[in-house]
Amino acid sequence: MPELSAPVLDTHYSVTGLVGTDALTTAPTLVYQKDGSTATPVNTVAGTYDIVPYGASAGDNYNISYTNGTLTITAKDTQTITASDIAAAYGDTNKSVSATTDGNGEISYAVKAGSEDYISVASDGILTIKKVPADGKAYVTVTASETNTGGTGGNGYAAAAKNVTVNISKATVTITAKDQSIYVGGTVPILSGADFYTVTGLVGTDTLTTQPDAGLSEGQQRSYPCQYCGRHL
Numbered sequence: 001m002p003e004l005s006a007p008v009l010d011t012h013y014s015v016t017g018l019v020g021t022d023a024l025t026t027a028p029t030l031v032y033q034k035d036g037s038t039a040t041p042v043n044t045v046a047g048t049y050d051i052v053p054y055g056a057s058a059g060d061n062y063n064i065s066y067t068n069g070t071l072t073i074t075a076k077d078t079q080t081i082t083a084s085d086i087a088a089a090y091g092d093t094n095k096s097v098s099a100t101t102d103g104n105g106e107i108s109y110a111v112k113a114g115s116e117d118y119i120s121v122a123s124d125g126i127l128t129i130k131k132v133p134a135d136g137k138a139y140v141t142v143t144a145s146e147t148n149t150g151g152t153g154g155n156g157y158a159a160a161a162k163n164v165t166v167n168i169s170k171a172t173v174t175i176t177a178k179d180q181s182i183y184v185g186g187t188v189p190i191l192s193g194a195d196f197y198t199v200t201g202l203v204g205t206d207t208l209t210t211q212p213d214a215g216l217s218e219g220q221q222r223s224y225p226c227q228y229c230g231r232h233l
Contacts, residue, residue: 001043002071004030004051013053013069017062026057032071046075077151079103081162083142090132090171091203097125097140097164103157105144112139112163119166129168138166173201175212 007013007030015024032041033050041049051069058064083099099107109121115138120128127140146159176198180189189196197212 001041004032007053018058019061022058022061024056024058026055028053028056028066030069041071041073043073046073048072074153074155076146076156076158077103079105079144079157079160081107081142081144081160083162083164085165085167086127087167087169088127088129089169090129092127092129095127095129095166097121097127097142097166099125099142099144099162099164101144101160103144103160104147104150105157105159108143108145110141110143112141115139115166118168127166129166132168132170136168138168140164140166171201171203173199173208175199 002012004012007027009015009024009027012030013028018024030051030053031038033039033052034041039049049071051071053066053068056064056066079101080103081099081101083097086095086097088095097109099109101107109123109125111119111121115133118129118131118133118138119140120130121140122128125140140163142162142164144157144160147156149156151157177191178196178198180191180196182188194211199208202208
C-alpha cells in the first residue's frame with residue numbers, strides 16, 4: 001500500500017499554477033478516504049479510495065485548491081496449482097513433487113511445518129526421505145508466486161498454495177539364513193552371530209537394532225538320527 005505520511009512532489013502529488021521559481025512553503029498532507037471518511041485501505045478487497053490532499057501553503061500570493069487522487073485496488077486472477085500426492089518408501093531416492101499452475105506464477109517447494117524431521121525437498125521438487133512418520137504422512141507446500149502480468153486485463157495472478165501429501169512406507173529388509181552342512185555325527189551349528197545370515201535392504205549406514213534369532217530349537221537340534229546306531233543326535 002503506498003505510504004503517504006511523507007508525500008513526495010511528482011511521486012505522490014503534483015502542483016500547477018506556481019509563478020516563476022515559486023514553490024510551496026508547506027507540502028500537502030495526503031490521506032485515504034472512503035465515502036468521505038478517513039479510512040485505511042484493505043488491500044485484499046478490490047475497490048477504490050480517494051487520496052485527499054490538504055494543508056499546503058504557497059504564501060500570501062496564492063489561493064490553493066485541491067483535486068483528489070484515486071487509489072485503485074484491482075483483483076488479480078486466481079491460479080490453481082495441480083500436483084499429485086506421492087507414494088514413497090524409506091530410502092527411496094527417485095521421488096519428487098511435480099507441480100504446474102494455470103497462471104504464470106513461479107512454482108516453489110517447501111516442507112510444511114511439522115514435517116521437517118521426515119522429509120526435505122530441493123528447489124526442483126526432488127524429495128529426500130529421512131524417517132517414517134507414525135501416521136506415514138509428511139507434507140510439501142507448493143507455492144505459485146504472485147505476478148503483475150497476465151490474466152484478465154493483464155493485472156496478473158494472486159499467489160496460490162497447495163499441500164501435497166507424501167505417503168511414506170517402511171523399507172523392506174530381508175534376512176536370509178546361510179545354508180549349513182555337517183557330516184553325520186558332526187556338531188550341529190549353534191547359529192549364533194552374523195556369520196550365519198545375510199541382510200539386504202538396509203538404507204545407508206542403518207544397521208539392525210536387534211540381531212535375528214537364527215538358532216535351531218532344541219528339538220530341531222536332536223532330530224538327526226545316527227545311521228549307525230539309530231540314536232537321535
